[in-house]
Amino acid sequence: MLGAIFVVSGARIVLDPDSKVTAAKRVTDKVGPLIERVDPRLPSDARNLVRAKAAADVVAGLLLARGRFTRPAAAVLAAGLVPTTLAGHPFWTYPQPERTQHETHFLKNLGLLGGLLLAAVDTQGKPGISYRTSHAVDRSQRSVRRAVRTAKREAKIATVSAAAARKIPG
Template sequence: MSLLRFTSRALFSSWFIAEGARNAVSPHAAAERLDPTIRKIVGSAKSFLPAEIAERIPEQTTTWVRITGAVQVLSGLGYAFGVARRPNAAVLAAMSALRLPSEATGVFRHRDDDAARTGLTTATAMFGAALLAAQDTEGKPGLVWRARFGVHNAAGRVQDATHQAVGSVQDAAQNAVDTVQQIAS
């Protein structure tokens, strides 16, 4: 990993780590903002999960803010140090997406509030950057490209082998015809 990539990952992750640590330690401010979003998600999850699992899901918003804060810290550290960086970046994107509805609501409620607009802009930018980071392959081909290339390469080899086999069969057939003609004459 290059120094530039390491530094960039550390800088990018620092926002998630700091935000996650703040939410894990003191969840009340974020819980107020995220309460409508978390209630909808928890309600939806409980409606389709089996009853024995649904009853174990916490309903308190502060608990969820602490959980997501801890997840943000762990994923941010993992991404910063290059450990499972694409899955960790995807988790960071999910954590950013969780904030978007509440930040957008804040902007619509307080249209003249610069802090609300800054919060929405930051959440949107971090969401986009995390999505991009989740797709980053460090200039190396991803698994999908490798699979497609492998299939294309294998198909080419099969076609070459088929042409060689057909050519060998044609040569053998011609030799057999020539031998039969020599014997007959």
């Protein structure tokens, strides 16, 4: 369900990117030169960046909704939501009553961001890599200690058996 809003709004923006270009310029005018420095072949104009972000929203939203690659999909959506929120809903720059409307959308996006961050770290009941690594070390150490205790016990039994065998007259 969390992915649905990104699929629908992303599809609308892919079809009509010009509806968001003016708002996006707040961010794209700052990011565009950085993109050009990284790779001049990448699109850096506001219209293409808006369209690319919307396409990423559609794909990641569909993946999230289908339960496929949920953690990376949620991370992509969360990363894209931050500049979108800052560009689209800077409520602090608006007078009343527009300010209240943008503040509501800003807070809604923060709620979506929280849900996406939870989805990005959710392991669906399976332990994460750091947990598995630290517990694998603990299990290995316990296994080694157990093997040492067993070896000591068997050596003691073998020693006692050998001593008893020497004492029995044959």
